[in-house]
Amino acid sequence: MDSREKILEKIKKALIIPTDKPMPKPDFKKSPYIQFTEATCEVAFADAYNKGKGEFYFCESLEVFLTQLKHYLDNKNFTKIFIWEEYLQELAKFIKIDFQNNDKNLNDIEVGITLCEALVARTGSIVVSSKQSAGRRLTIFPPIHIVVAFTSQCVWEIKDALTLLKTQYENNFPSMISFITGPSQTADIEKTLVLGAHGPKELILFLVKE
Amino acid sequence: MKESKKFSEIVDKKSFDIKHRQTINHNIGKYNVAVQRGLLSFDDHELARERAAYIKTETIENLDKYLLMFEENFTKKGGKVIWAATIQEALAQIDIILTKYNAKSVVKSKSMTTEEIGLNEFLEHKNIAPIETDLGEYIVQLAHQKPYHIVTPAMHLRKEDVAKIFHDTLGTPITDDAQVLTMICRNNVRQKYIEAEVGITGANFLIADVGGIAITENEGNARLTTTFPKVHIAIAGLEKIIPSLEDLDLFWSMLATSGTGQRLTVYNSILTGAKQNDETDGPEEMYVVLLDNGRTNLLADEKKRQALNCIRCGACLNICPVYKNIGGHSYNTTYSGPIGAVIAPHLEGMAKFKHLSYASSLCGACGTVCPVKIDLPQLLVLNRQESVETGLQPISEKWAMNIWQTIMQKRKRVDSVSTRFKNVGFKQFFKTSWGKRRAMPTIAKQSFQAWWRANKMKK
Ligand code: SF4
Numbered sequence: 001m002d003s004r005e006k007i008l009e010k011i012k013k014a015l016i017i018p019t020d021k022p023m024p025k026p027d028f029k030k031s032p033y034i035q036f037t038e039a040t041c042e043v044a045f046a047d048a049y050n051k052g053k054g055e056f057y058f059c060e061s062l063e064v065f066l067t068q069l070k071h072y073l074d075n076k077n078f079t080k081i082f083i084w085e086e087y088l089q090e091l092a093k094f095i096k097i098d099f100q101n102n103d104k105n106l107n108d109i110e111v112g113i114t115l116c117e118a119l120v121a122r123t124g125s126i127v128v129s130s131k132q133s134a135g136r137r138l139t140i141f142p143p144i145h146i147v148v149a150f151t152s153q154c155v156w157e158i159k160d161a162l163t164l165l166k167t168q169y170e171n172n173f174p175s176m177i178s179f180i181t182g183p184s185q186t187a188d189i190e191k192t193l194v195l196g197a198h199g200p201k202e203l204i205l206f207l208v209k210e
Numbered sequence: 211m212k213e214s215k216k217f218s219e220i221v222d223k224k225s226f227d228i229k230h231r232q233t234i235n236h237n238i239g240k241y242n243v244a245v246q247r248g249l250l251s252f253d254d255h256e257l258a259r260e261r262a263a264y265i266k267t268e269t270i271e272n273l274d275k276y277l278l279m280f281e282e283n284f285t286k287k288g289g290k291v292i293w294a295a296t297i298q299e300a301l302a303q304i305d306i307i308l309t310k311y312n313a314k315s316v317v318k319s320k321s322m323t324t325e326e327i328g329l330n331e332f333l334e335h336k337n338i339a340p341i342e343t344d345l346g347e348y349i350v351q352l353a354h355q356k357p358y359h360i361v362t363p364a365m366h367l368r369k370e371d372v373a374k375i376f377h378d379t380l381g382t383p384i385t386d387d388a389q390v391l392t393m394i395c396r397n398n399v400r401q402k403y404i405e406a407e408v409g410i411t412g413a414n415f416l417i418a419d420v421g422g423i424a425i426t427e428n429e430g431n432a433r434l435t436t437t438f439p440k441v442h443i444a445i446a447g448l449e450k451i452i453p454s455l456e457d458l459d460l461f462w463s464m465l466a467t468s469g470t471g472q473r474l475t476v477y478n479s480i481l482t483g484a485k486q487n488d489e490t491d492g493p494e495e496m497y498v499v500l501l502d503n504g505r506t507n508l509l510a511d512e513k514k515r516q517a518l519n520c521i522r523c524g525a526c527l528n529i530c531p532v533y534k535n536i537g538g539h540s541y542n543t544t545y546s547g548p549i550g551a552v553i554a555p556h557l558e559g560m561a562k563f564k565h566l567s568y569a570s571s572l573c574g575a576c577g578t579v580c581p582v583k584i585d586l587p588q589l590l591v592l593n594r595q596e597s598v599e600t601g602l603q604p605i606s607e608k609w610a611m612n613i614w615q616t617i618m619q620k621r622k623r624v625d626s627v628s629t630r631f632k633n634v635g636f637k638q639f640f641k642t643s644w645g646k647r648r649a650m651p652t653i654a655k656q657s658f659q660a661w662w663r664a665n666k667m668k669k
Contacts, residue, residue, distance in 0.1 A: 003293045007295055010502075013510070019267060020515070136433070137438075158462065158474075159456045172486075176437075176480070180476065185428050188392075197345055198431040
């Protein structure tokens with residue numbers, strides 16, 4: 001008998017006697033979290049997001065967004081900007097931003113600009129996945145991560161985002177999904193908060209109204 | 211030396227180490243403040259605990275079904291599941307993968323299960339460099355220590371200690387700036403993700419319906435560990451399973467609140483396999499090692515089975531007055547604190563670690579904070595019971611109990627010796643177990659029975 005069968009056999013035998021401490025089925029309808037006071041999903045999202053350490057820009061339209069992004073990047077004088085998603089590449093070309101569309105010299109990266117899958121109002125999280133051409137790398141490796149999101153991508157709960165991904169991808173489920181809630185951080189030394197432990201030190205979100 | 215003897219000796223020193231106590235109180239004090247804040251995002255935290263306890267209990271009651279579901283779904287997408295009954299089996303299977311990829315170095319994210327199987331020692335023995343990437347783990351690895359806490363591995367070290375460890379091992383200048391210290395780790399590890407052939411992680415949850423694992427972390431090192439290396443191996447205790455993707459809503463929230471007091475940890479990631487054809491990057495292969503190592507023994511005990519509900523949040527350690535005084539290292543087990551005292555005897559041997567179940571005042575604090583409502587105090591009592599029933603208590607204790615019983619059953623026997631003799635005998639008897647820092651109570655000259663008789667007569 002191989003280990004798999006041995007273990008399964010042991011489990012089956014163990015479970016013949018039910019647990020001594022069964023749990024009564026609790027209410028599964030009521031939310032255990034506090035009620036939202038915000039009227040719309042994007043306002044609730046913004047409130048939650050701004051409690052964290054990420055930067056936030058709300059853009060009334062795509063045009064406003066493009067001007068703001070251009071302004072932001074020019075101001076910072078970045079020279080190593082990586083963009084791998086076609087839609088963003090088009091926009092970048094339009095506002096004349098120099099970027100790299102491949103992974104050559106990825107080590108020198110200053111900024112990665114990516115889209116996202118969804119935004120979660122409850123926690124202020126940005127959901128990314130490996131199905132985006134930004135891949136696994138561009139949402140974790142750069143010291144600065146800029147995310148471009150649209151108000152229509154906002155959902156209320158973590159659960160909603162998960163269900164959305166399930167239905168959207170069905171049998172082609174992404175190999176990696178990540179809920180990002182703020183910049184990379186650590187508090188391993190005396191519980192002192194330090195940003196940029198291994199992932200991006202700065203997380204910047206441009207939320208575009210649709 | 212016997213494990214219990216070693217324990218007594220270390221504990222005796224640690225409990226009166228003022229510096230140690232200050233460091234731990236400082237850290238846990240900050241944790242407590244964060245948790246109180248974190249709880250504010252719940253309207254009904256008790257309901258959340260009831261749900262988490264219910265889901266975990268139901269899942270464990272159907273463990274075989276969910277594990278098979280996990281296996282089927284994970285395998286469908288090309289992932290490989292390895293069932294390991296013992297530590298040796300797990301290491302042997304991992305070894306095959308390391309050889310296949312000709313691994314020279316392995317990047318690791320924080321995982322207590324890899325501690326459990328002694329992965330680092332194994333890799334070093336094979337001349338493969340195990341690189342801990344989590345800051346806390348990185349520090350304790352450089353210091354040649356074991357993780358002090360299941361969530362905060364370097365909780366016992368102060369900034370000065372970390373600076374000295376870095377200075378001594380890496381030659382970096384002494385600093386008292388946590389930011390500078392963190393950047394030393396970041397810069398040293400960054401290139402390692404790219405060079406390492408293999409990335410090894412734990413898993414906070416195994417998700418049955420999509421066939422994937424979930425990893426919770428703040429630093430981003432687990433993300434990087436599962437991004438660059440050619441192969442990703444996740445090692446998980448087989449009890450980590452939850453039925454569906456949507457359950458993560460509850461469990462991520464509970465883990466964050468109880469673990470660190472955050473509303474949500476920075477990175478909550480789901481990994482369901484290797485890079486797919488339409489994806490940009492990612493590993494070529496992904497393996498999940500399902501580790502038994504004594505868990506099915508715990509499962510077979512219907513009274514103690516609930517210990518498998520644990521999501522390793524660390525809350526029971528942080529609230530435990532014993533843990534706070536003796537510290538994580540005194541346990542000398544992979545999992546410390548109340549949950550460690552409960553499961554260590556089953557994972558690492560009852561005879562060796564039963565003493566831990568006695569190292570508790572049974573104050574009950576751990577049971578009140580556990581997000582999955584494990585009745586930890588009750589489980590400690592059950593361990594004590596098991597150790598007595600299987601005849602594992604020391605001979606001297608057995609003798610003592612027998613003598614005690616014989617004497618106590620008859621009043622005459624109690625009265626047959628003088629108070630002075632009783633006091634001397636008492637002292638002799640409890641010489642070691644009473645401890646040198648407590649005064650032994652003395653037996654009154656007049657016994658209660660004698661007093662009662664005399665006083666009743668008066669009336
Ligand atoms: S026993 Fe409960 S409180 Fe302790 S680590 Fe496990 S889940 Fe957390």
